[in-house]
Amino acid sequence: KNEVEQSPQNLTAQEGEFITINCSYSVGISALHWLQQHPGGGIVSLFMLSSGKKKHGRLIATINIQEKHSSLHITASHPRDSAVYICAPLQGAQKLVFGQGTRLTINP
Amino acid sequence: DSGVTQTPKHLITATGQRVTLRCSPRSGDLSVYWYQQSLDQGLQFLIQYYNGEERAKGNILERFSAQQFPDLHSELNLSSLELGDSALYFCASSVAGTNEQFFGPGTRLTVL
Numbered sequence: 001k002n003e004v005e006q007s008p009q010n011l012t013a014q015e016g017e018f019i020t021i022n023c024s025y026s027v028g029i030s031a032l033h034w035l036q037q038h039p040g041g042g043i044v045s046l047f048m049l050s051s052g053k054k055k056h057g058r059l060i061a062t063i064n065i066q067e068k069h070s071s072l073h074i075t076a077s078h079p080r081d082s083a084v085y086i087c088a089p090l091q092g093a094q095k096l097v098f099g100q101g102t103r104l105t106i107n108p
Numbered sequence: 109d110s111g112v113t114q115t116p117k118h119l120i121t122a123t124g125q126r127v128t129l130r131c132s133p134r135s136g137d138l139s140v141y142w143y144q145q146s147l148d149q150g151l152q153f154l155i156q157y158y159n160g161e162e163r164a165k166g167n168i169l170e171r172f173s174a175q176q177f178p179d180l181h182s183e184l185n186l187s188s189l190e191l192g193d194s195a196l197y198f199c200a201s202s203v204a205g206t207n208e209q210f211f212g213p214g215t216r217l218t219v220l
Contacts, residue, residue, distance in 0.1 A: 031207050041196055043211040044110070086151065090207050094164035096141070098151040 003027045006087050006099035014107055019074040021102045023087030026068065033088040033096065034061050034072050043086075046072070077106045111135065112201050112212035120218045126187040129215045133180055133201030139163070140182040141202075141209060142174055146195035157182055158204075189219045 004025045013019055023032070031050040037043050047054050047061040049070075054061050058077075063070040074081055087099040111134035121127055133140050142154040144167075153166035157176035168174075171189075176182040186193060196216050200209040 033209065035211075041216065042213045043198060045208065045210060048208040088151075092164075094141070094156045095153050095166060096143075096151075096209065097153070100150055 002100070003097050004087055004089060004099040006085075006102050008102060009100065010103045010105075012105045012107065013077055015078060017077050017106075019077050019081070019104065019106075021072045021085050021087075021104070023070045023072070023089075023099055024068060025070075025087075025089045025097075027089060027091055027097060029065075029089040029091055031090045032063055032070050033090065034070070035086040035088055037084045037086060037101070039083075046085075048090075074104075079106045079108050082106050110210040110212065112199060112210050114197075114199055114212035114215050116215060117213065118216050118218075120220065121189060122220055123189055123191060125189050125219075126185065127189065127217065129184040129186070129197050129199075129217070131182045131184070131199035131201075131212055133182070133199075134203075134210055137201035137203050137210075138180065139202045139204070140176055140180070141200045142168075142182070142184050143198045143200065144195050145198065145214075146192070151198075154184070186217070191219050193217065194219045 034046045058075045060073040084101040086101045088096045113132045138159045141156045145151045154168040156164040174184045196214045198214045200211045202209045
């Protein structure tokens with residue numbers, strides 16, 4: 001079993017829909033990153049959180065440390081949100097472990 | 109733009125060869141991390157340096173080595189290259205006292 005499980009693996013939605021991507025992990029962590037990777041390959045860190053909830057524009061990330069679960073939400077989704085979203089818990093201070101990614105496609 | 113730079117962007121080489129990938133962290137960041145992203149293994153942590161010293165090691169092969177120089181840039185050396193080493197190699201940096209990592213644009217290595 002992978003240390004980090006993301007669901008769904010693939011998600012296609014229409015512009016304007018509310019999107020939720022889930023991440024469950026089995027390892028002890030100090031924080032968790034949500035990363036975005038566009039088709040060109042570059043990786044952008046969207047959030048790092050260790051408790052509660054963070055919001056940045058149309059993106060919201062939540063984490064429940066006790067449940068070992070995090071979610072990434074996108075409100076009013078747009079075609080430019082199409083990308084792979086990767087959950088990456090941080091073990092200790094150094095080691096990121098990675099989910100397999102969720103490929104999101106938003107159709108106009 | 110994260111402020112982390114990596115060179116080269118693309119590298120094509122042959123099996124058995126040796127290559128060096130370079131990373132310059134954001135100004136002021138002391139930690140550098142190297143990651144490999146391959147089609148079959150996904151993203152994997154390779155190694156971390158902090159202010160010139162190795163801090164943590166992940167799934168890094170013995171054929172691979174890294175170092176961080178006094179000016180804080182880092183190099184990842186890959187030798188005796190195999191077809192399976194073809195991947196995207198990312199570096200990331202973080203400032204002391206925080207765990208937030210900022211990723212470079214990556215180097216795409218193709219081994220023929």
